[in-house]
Amino acid sequence: MTNSQPTPAPTDAERRLALLWDPPQPSGRGRKARLTLDEVVDAGTAVVHEAGLDGLSMRKVAAHLGVGAMTLYTYVPGRTELVDLMVDRAFAELDLPRAEQPWRTAMTRYAHEHRGLYLRHPWILQTNMWRLPLAPHVLDAEEAGLRILVAAGLPATQVVEVIGLVDTYVRGVARATVAEQSEGSESGLSNDDYWDSMSTFWTTYFDAERYPTMTRVWEAGGFDAGHASFDATLDRLLDGIELAIDRAAA
Amino acid sequence: MTNSQPTPAPTDAERRLALLWDPPQPSGRGRKARLTLDEVVDAGTAVVHEAGLDGLSMRKVAAHLGVGAMTLYTYVPGRTELVDLMVDRAFAELDLPRAEQPWRTAMTRYAHEHRGLYLRHPWILQTNMWRLPLAPHVLDAEEAGLRILVAAGLPATQVVEVIGLVDTYVRGVARATVAEQSEGSESGLSNDDYWDSMSTFWTTYFDAERYPTMTRVWEAGGFDAGHASFDATLDRLLDGIELAIDRAAA
DNA sequence: ACCATTCCGGTACAACGTACGAGAGGTGGG
DNA sequence: CCCACCTCTCGTACGTTGTACCGGAATGGT
Numbered sequence: 001m002t003n004s005q006p007t008p009a010p011t012d013a014e015r016r017l018a019l020l021w022d023p024p025q026p027s028g029r030g031r032k033a034r035l036t037l038d039e040v041v042d043a044g045t046a047v048v049h050e051a052g053l054d055g056l057s058m059r060k061v062a063a064h065l066g067v068g069a070m071t072l073y074t075y076v077p078g079r080t081e082l083v084d085l086m087v088d089r090a091f092a093e094l095d096l097p098r099a100e101q102p103w104r105t106a107m108t109r110y111a112h113e114h115r116g117l118y119l120r121h122p123w124i125l126q127t128n129m130w131r132l133p134l135a136p137h138v139l140d141a142e143e144a145g146l147r148i149l150v151a152a153g154l155p156a157t158q159v160v161e162v163i164g165l166v167d168t169y170v171r172g173v174a175r176a177t178v179a180e181q182s183e184g185s186e187s188g189l190s191n192d193d194y195w196d197s198m199s200t201f202w203t204t205y206f207d208a209e210r211y212p213t214m215t216r217v218w219e220a221g222g223f224d225a226g227h228a229s230f231d232a233t234l235d236r237l238l239d240g241i242e243l244a245i246d247r248a249a250a
Numbered sequence: 251m252t253n254s255q256p257t258p259a260p261t262d263a264e265r266r267l268a269l270l271w272d273p274p275q276p277s278g279r280g281r282k283a284r285l286t287l288d289e290v291v292d293a294g295t296a297v298v299h300e301a302g303l304d305g306l307s308m309r310k311v312a313a314h315l316g317v318g319a320m321t322l323y324t325y326v327p328g329r330t331e332l333v334d335l336m337v338d339r340a341f342a343e344l345d346l347p348r349a350e351q352p353w354r355t356a357m358t359r360y361a362h363e364h365r366g367l368y369l370r371h372p373w374i375l376q377t378n379m380w381r382l383p384l385a386p387h388v389l390d391a392e393e394a395g396l397r398i399l400v401a402a403g404l405p406a407t408q409v410v411e412v413i414g415l416v417d418t419y420v421r422g423v424a425r426a427t428v429a430e431q432s433e434g435s436e437s438g439l440s441n442d443d444y445w446d447s448m449s450t451f452w453t454t455y456f457d458a459e460r461y462p463t464m465t466r467v468w469e470a471g472g473f474d475a476g477h478a479s480f481d482a483t484l485d486r487l488l489d490g491i492e493l494a495i496d497r498a499a500a
Numbered sequence: 501a502c503c504a505t506t507c508c509g510g511t512a513c514a515a516c517g518t519a520c521g522a523g524a525g526g527t528g529g530g
Numbered sequence: 531c532c533c534a535c536c537t538c539t540c541g542t543a544c545g546t547t548g549t550a551c552c553g554g555a556a557t558g559g560t
Binding site: 031032033035068 | 504505506507508509510511
């Protein structure tokens with residue numbers, strides 16, 4: 001609909017990309033802008049930090065800037081695109097490893113940087129997109145990851161899935177860590193209430209006969225250790241990758 | 251607040267758990283119920299299949315059942331809890347492996363079952379919860395995974411993180427697969443438009459100098475292979491786990 | 501001075517989750 | 531048999547969301 005002009009009107013998807021990849025170009029003419037795109041994105045990031053992704057509303061962001069809600073739409077086509085921009089800005093924080101280091105060092109650094117990012121910006125894990133936005137700094141990160149693996153000698157056909165594996169691992173651990181930190185703090189549930197109802201669960205509903213292994217693992221403290229072992233598991237992952245590299249070299 | 255009655259009023263969290271772990275017990279008295287909890291959950295599942303998790307609204311579910319919107323609140327405290335129940339029902343579909351098989355066979359089966367589940371119910375990947383709900387069939391799945399690893403001889407302290415690693419991998423791959431299938435089909439974007447704007451992106455914005463490795467990997471077809479290699483990567487993962495098991499046995 | 505162009509933001513609408521309370525339909529006690 | 535009580539049903543309504551629309555304000559080029 002509304003797409004039959006001879007002059008190819010910019011698609012939604014194109015405006016989205018343009019915003020991410022082009023400077024806003026102030027264009028001289030017309031009224032001066034009170035705000036910058038950067039300021040809007042900053043405000044969004046500020047709001048999301050204290051209200052979570054669900055609490056990120058255009059009205060709140062606008063209020064945070066002392067501006068009417070609709071004003072934001074001068075800078076950003078909509079909420080979705082604002083989130084994209086926020087993700088891109090967050091990924092810009094990554095201090096990506098250069099490939100000159102030995103690949104295991106670089107890969108470990110890559111993983112740590114990403115984990116730090118997700119712990120600083122847990123809301124990224126809440127963005128329900130199927131994949132991250134096609135944004136410059138996101139691609140920078142992927143480029144860096146690929147470069148490490150290619151430099152290590154992994155064939156191109158495996159490089160993509162392996163970096164995906166590492167990304168996936170890091171996100172999983174970060175998600176678990178965040179979950180543990182803010183257990184009941186969401187949804188207005190006080191921590192006391194949360195743990196009360198948890199113990200209610202264990203005493204009332206949990207059936208040690210239905211879940212014998214869980215029970216045994218719990219008693220052995222298997223659920224406590226948790227995430228001190230990020231590096232240990234990561235090393236195991238890298239072992240697997242090293243194996244693939246060696247296999248490819250032969 | 252409002253929590254100082256001598257008779258301990260059921261907390262929100264407790265009602266949530268009760269719904270998942272107790273039968274609704276029809277209680278005899280009063281007006282007959284037109285619906286079953288199961289019917290409500292089924293309707294929810296039906297709606298979510300054609301509208302996605304964002305499109306799952308109480309009004310739509312109610313309409314799908316031919317009842318008023320508020321009627322649902324007799325059966326379910328709110329949308330959140332409905333989703334919890336839907337997740338539990340989905341996890342009930344899993345055909346979990348018994349532990350008598352060799353652990354690699356069992357683990358592969360575990361992974362495949364989960365992958366199938368996520369591909370059949372992609373909306374589960376959209377539930378923004380930090381962890382899956384504490385529901386019977388979800389725990390069944392975790393129990394099965396833990397049992398496989400414990401039977402394989404992995405020490406209890408590592409069992410939890412390893413099953414987490416596998417889960418995380420499966421979810422990551424499933425997410426990528428779904429992403430590929432329904433690329434632009436979301437958000438009312440026709441597929442043609444999507445691929446148009448994609449090619450616009452590659453020709454207009456993508457900078458082969460900024461992303462040399464990506465370019466090379468792309469040219470080598472590294473992005474095509476994709477997810478035929480689910481089993482291959484999984485095997486690599488299991489190799490790593492086997493290594494940990496052997497190390498623990500020594 | 502005029503005007504095209506751009507930004508600002510109030511109003512408004514549709515859709516959402518759900519609190520409230522009036523009515524409808526059923527059971528048990530008298 | 532009837533009434534009291536209990537439960538389910540759902541129309542109405544409130545607050546919140548994203549954002550379409552449009553009139554008005556500000557600015558630069560001519």
